[in-house]
Amino acid sequence: MKAIFTLIIALFATASAMAAPVELNSEVYVERLQKRADGSVATILEAPKLVVPGDQLVFVVRYKNAGKQPASNLSVTNPIPRAVAFSGTADGTEFVSVDGGKSWGTLAKLKIGKPDGTFRPALPSDVTHVKWTLNQTLAAGSVGKLVFRGVVR
């Protein structure tokens, strides 16, 4: 354990030494349905004070180029927590993996091997990782956010 610890610290010390100008920030919200006074129902996002199985979660990953130089080929990967069933992203521009990050593609093209040797189409709940690749260069000072949703298993 101690050895792993030291290794990880060393890894990040190296990354840090390269003066990473891009910052990444992860947030999570719970989606709730709230009845308005007129009887209509509004969907609101709130801080996850109370979370039980079945709740809808919204994950927001914000990125910012805090350095003075532009950054190119930005790729953001988010492993889906085990207790969360992925349900989709806001923009649909993502690639996903259903095998722990070994292979990637759009969900429609991925398949899951069944015990009998046949394959079935992958479902959102099979997703283990989600990844976005930005084609454009991230200019100094520019920001963006990536959003995906999931349900507490």
Add this chain to the structure above:
Amino acid sequence: MLRTSSHRIHSRAAFLRHVSASVLAVTICSALPAGTAHAAGTLAGTNIENIATASFDTGSGTVNIQSNAAVILVDELIDVTVASTDPGDVPTTPGAANAVLAYRVTNNGNGPETFRLTANVANSGDDFDPALSQLVIDTNNNGVYDAGVDTIYVAGTNDPLLQPDQNVVIFVLTNIAPTQANGERANVSLLATSTTGTGAPGTTFAGLGEGGGDAVVGTTEGDGIASGFLRVDAASVSLVKSAIVADAFGGNNAVPGSTITYTIVASVSGSGSLNNLVINDPLPSGTTYVANSMTLQATSLTDAADTDAGNFNGTRISVSLGTVPSGETRTITFQTRIQ
């Protein structure tokens, strides 16, 4: 419940501290059983931790970075159901002691929970209220009440603690009044109540959830109830006796020397059966019994008290019919001679 607030990392020191904390959190997390294996959902107390990683190119090469860990703690959902495990009405008899009804109490929540049990014998929609004897926990888990083996339930003392998805069978024992009539039904219900609390769905008990989170009442409102039914099966017997007189001259006059053939038809009605049914008939005065004249279902019986069903002891005939199910009849005949 929000465990750590997400925040931006500005200094290298803060970054390292944060990474160390998140590595620890991951280690603790992986020691927990996988939440997805439960029908009840992710176990209460599980941390859901989200970390994003990114790579990008600068003038000096590719850089990999990691976000903070946004961690939420899964709170405890209180959910319980009770169901009768009896396939239908449970037959009982008038005066029965400890008639057994069985119920299954299931924890559908995502945390271990203790349940208080209450039986109610005075429900509407039935014909009578049996007397509650006791509640028994199916300790040996075989679904069948075993007197002296299964544990008697005492509220507040041995309230069952159920893990997520776990269930326990509870027996409700009642006594039936001897006067209860055939076909009458009794509705006996069992209520299981979470000891953490009950209320409308969404009611929250701060800090009372498993793993340090809150406990929130699920759709079953923190309690469950189910009814089981007892049905009284009472059988009764009616006897019809007829006589045919035959005189020595081919007529049917009752004169000295005439033979009287008695026929007794025993009809069992109601539900269930009668056990150890014995028909006794004393001889009328002024008559003598015709030796070995007894028949049961047209089969001759001997007068001796032996292996067959009938005997004559000098003053009465007696026929043991054993167990007779309702809806069946038994016909006995015997003959006497007028002195």
